[in-house]
Amino acid sequence: MEALIEKLVTYLVVTIFIVAIIAIYLYRQKRNSRIVEAKIAIAKEEGMHEPVSLHPVIDVNSCIKSGACITACPEKDIIGIKDGKATIINASHCIGHGACFHACPVQAITLFIGTEKRGVELPHVDQTFESNVPGVYIAGEMGGMGLIKNSVEQGKQAVENLIKKIDKSVNAQYDLIIIGAGPAGVAASLNAKKNKLNALTLEQDSLGGTVFTFPRQKIVMTSAMDLPLHGKVKLFETSKLELLNLWTEVISKNQISLIENAKVESVTPTDKYFITKTLSGDEYTSRKVLLAIGRRGSPRKLNVPGEESMKVAYRLLEPELIEGKKILVVGGGDSAIESALLLVDQNQVTISYRSEVFGRLKPKNNEKIKEAIANNKVNVLFNSNIAGIEDHQVKIQKTDSEKELVLENDLVYIFAGGELPTQFLEKIGIRITKKFGEAILKHEE
Numbered sequence: 001m002e003a004l005i006e007k008l009v010t011y012l013v014v015t016i017f018i019v020a021i022i023a024i025y026l027y028r029q030k031r032n033s034r035i036v037e038a039k040i041a042i043a044k045e046e047g048m049h050e051p052v053s054l055h056p057v058i059d060v061n062s063c064i065k066s067g068a069c070i071t072a073c074p075e076k077d078i079i080g081i082k083d084g085k086a087t088i089i090n091a092s093h094c095i096g097h098g099a100c101f102h103a104c105p106v107q108a109i110t111l112f113i114g115t116e117k118r119g120v121e122l123p124h125v126d127q128t129f130e131s132n133v134p135g136v137y138i139a140g141e142m143g144g145m146g147l148i149k150n151s152v153e154q155g156k157q158a159v160e161n162l163i164k165k166i167d168k169s170v171n172a173q174y175d176l177i178i179i180g181a182g183p184a185g186v187a188a189s190l191n192a193k194k195n196k197l198n199a200l201t202l203e204q205d206s207l208g209g210t211v212f213t214f215p216r217q218k219i220v221m222t223s224a225m226d227l228p229l230h231g232k233v234k235l236f237e238t239s240k241l242e243l244l245n246l247w248t249e250v251i252s253k254n255q256i257s258l259i260e261n262a263k264v265e266s267v268t269p270t271d272k273y274f275i276t277k278t279l280s281g282d283e284y285t286s287r288k289v290l291l292a293i294g295r296r297g298s299p300r301k302l303n304v305p306g307e308e309s310m311k312v313a314y315r316l317l318e319p320e321l322i323e324g325k326k327i328l329v330v331g332g333g334d335s336a337i338e339s340a341l342l343l344v345d346q347n348q349v350t351i352s353y354r355s356e357v358f359g360r361l362k363p364k365n366n367e368k369i370k371e372a373i374a375n376n377k378v379n380v381l382f383n384s385n386i387a388g389i390e391d392h393q394v395k396i397q398k399t400d401s402e403k404e405l406v407l408e409n410d411l412v413y414i415f416a417g418g419e420l421p422t423q424f425l426e427k428i429g430i431r432i433t434k435k436f437g438e439a440i441l442k443h444e445e
Contacts, residue, residue: 029084036080039089054113055094056101060085062108072103077363092360098150113435121422124431128161129154133269133429135287137162140184141294148183148243149225155187155292156228162288163195172273172285174200179264179276180292181207186247188290189256190228200284201256202276204263204293208244229254267291267428293421300416302330306389312412319343326350326408328394330386331415332358337365339413344372350379350407352386352396381405386412 056069056079063085070079070086077089079100086108101109113122124132129139139158140151159176166175178188181203192199225233230250251258262282267289268275276284299314301307316339323346329336332353343349358369372378387395387404389412396405422432 036082068103069100072099129158137290151183152187155184159191174286177286185292201258202262325410336415344377
């Protein structure tokens with residue numbers, strides 16, 4: 001009898017223990033769901049819940065709440081667990097590294113570009129990175145994947161693919177002309193050298209492409225990348241200068257043929273090869289062409305009176321040399337906010353943004369600008385547009401009222417994005433389509 005009682009007591013203790021564990025687990029799950037719900041509410045309020053372009057879509061019927069996607073993502077609060085299923089919190093923070101996609105053990109995540117309402121203009125490119133014009137390849141930001149690591153990988157893969165189609169019997173100066181010396185262009189140039197291709201790289205500005213125009217202190221990498229002829233690069237948080245120094249070193253060490261300040265005017269296909277012409281009048285022939293020029297062919301202008309003034313700029317190059325100025329920064333994206341934050345300590349900075357809140361900002365930028373506003377380091381004019389730029393002042397029109405503000409001003413920095421070089425691409429014959437909610441990475445059955 002005593003043995004039976006002991007067994008019953010043991011079973012009871014074990015049962016209570018198991019019930020307690022389950023209760024604690026359910027409590028924590030419910031608490032975490034409430035936290036995620038609160039984060040989603042904040043994200044919606046701040047305009048960060050809706051995706052900008054590339055973003056994960058989760059099949060809730062397949063999700064097994066392993067949390068692998070959350071752990072794998074190097075960004076902050078893009079995915080969370082709500083009611084036992086993975087859900088999107090800050091879709092606009094996604095930068096397309098695909099870590100969540102690869103980490104999901106049950107293939108419940110697909111990466112999409114664009115949404116049903118917001119389309120993204122992209123050139124036609126197949127799985128080998130070849131466009132609809134045979135022999136012309138596109139890699140990097142132009143194809144919709146702007147993350148440095150992804151651009152590097154695409155540059156490498158594009159070269160691997162086009163090598164298979166090069167006809168050495170074609171009489172041309174080069175096997176390959178690479179247009180653009182940003183992340184994709186640098187990787188492609190190195191891989192072309194590695195594969196003993198006779199290649200030439202043309203860059204309209206300086207080595208680094210778009211990266212060169214970043215503010216000097218900006219962190220431009222969040223994950224490792226593998227450079228041909230160099231190996232693994234593990235600069236997880238690095239400055240523009242460090243990255244450019246690395247690229248300069250590998251380009252010089254491997255004797256890559258690179259011409260800077262050579263803006264390409266046209267690429268003309270012929271029966272057997274391509275003729276590439278620059279604005280300076282130089283002309284080159286090649287068997288293949290790789291476009292790695294990025295999406296911002298030219299800065300988008302506001303077309304307001306006085307915008308042609310010398311005090312107006314579309315990028316910030318040397319923030320540490322600017323002090324004691326009354327500055328207006330136009331825009332609400334990461335570039336605008338980062339530039340404003342680099343100027344606030346030595347200048348009087350005002351930000352003009354057309355919307356009522358900052359959306360699409362990276363978490364660190366969002367935190368820093370909120371702190372700067374709270375400490376009165378920067379003046380922000382939401383719901384506003386520039387009405388005119390004059391020598392010593394600017395006129396700002398508030399869109400939520402009929403009020404026009406006049407501010408004393410020395411410098412204006414405009415960050416309104418860039419215009420896709422549509423005309424250049426269409427001149428080559430490349431088709432451009434606006435993609436609405438199209439899958440970029442999906443698991444094959």
